[in-house]
Amino acid sequence: MKNNFPENEKAVWILKTKGPQPLIAVAEELNITVEGARFQLLKLASEGIVEAVTVSKGRGRPQQIWSLTALGNQRFPDTHADLTVRLINSMRDTLGEEALQTVIDATQKANITRYTQAVAQAxxxxxxxxxxxxxxxxEGYMASYEKEGDGFLLIENHCPICAAATACLGFCKSELETFKKVIGREAKVKRVNHIMEGARRCAYSIIPDKADKK
Known part of the structure; x- marks a missing residue:
């Protein structure tokens, strides 16, 4: 998912991908002065897109930490949210949980096939x-990865199916199982951050299975 925000709204992208940040960190990411970053953030705050809380750490000067508001998070699409939720609820009410699970299983199977093809040349x-x-x-998940100790962290800063996942947690369980299948036996996959549990992102720890190498 590309950063298509105009220059005067780049801070929105930073706060989405980096999480809550102090003013100086936002300025460094934007490569502008602290005053320039403050001006941009205050403008966004006046529109209800960002907000700041004052945090005191020890004896030092209190620091303002900036983050996105609910309105700010809406800048990142939740694909066909209302329609999706209505369809899920309608399916559950008319066909039952078993039919809904059949759809989730079919979606998981298709995703495993697609992602397996995507990693085939790795x-x-x-x-x-x-x-x-x-x-x-x-697909809109604002995904990236980074090394972490002996393994890796797969990070997803946005969930474009958040409304669907809220209506049916089976989609979240399915995603974790999909990643396990695609990564295979060479590593263990564990979800360590979950948007549905209040985290700002979803993240998956991927640790090489040393026993599998023996």
Whole structure:
């Protein structure tokens, strides 16, 4: 998912991908002066897109931490949210949970096939994770990965199906199982951050399975 925000709204993208940030960090990311960053943030705050809280740390000067509001998060699409929720609820009410689970299972199977194809040319685990992150990013998940200790962290800063996942947590369970299938036995996959549980992002720890290498 590309950053298509105008120059005077780049801070929105930063706060979405980096989480709550102090003013100086936003200025550094924007590569502008602190005053310039403050002007941009105050303008966005006047529109209800960002907000700041004052945090005191020790004896130092209190610091303002900026974050997105609910309105700011709406700048990032939740694909066909209302229609999706209505369809899920209608299916549950008329056909039952079993029929809904059948749809989730079919979606999972299709995703496994698509992502397996996306990582097919990967030469090692890191390349596989990179390919998976690129595929998810193209679908609007604002996905990336980074090294973490002996393993990796697959990060998704946005959930374009959040409304559907809220209406039916089976979609979230399905995504975790999909990643496990695509990564395969060479690594263990565990969800460590979950938007549905109040985190600002979803993140998955991917640790190489040393036992599998023996």
């Amino acid at each position: 030469g090692n685990l890191e390349e596989k994770i990179n390919c998976l992150a690129q595929a998810r990013d193209a």
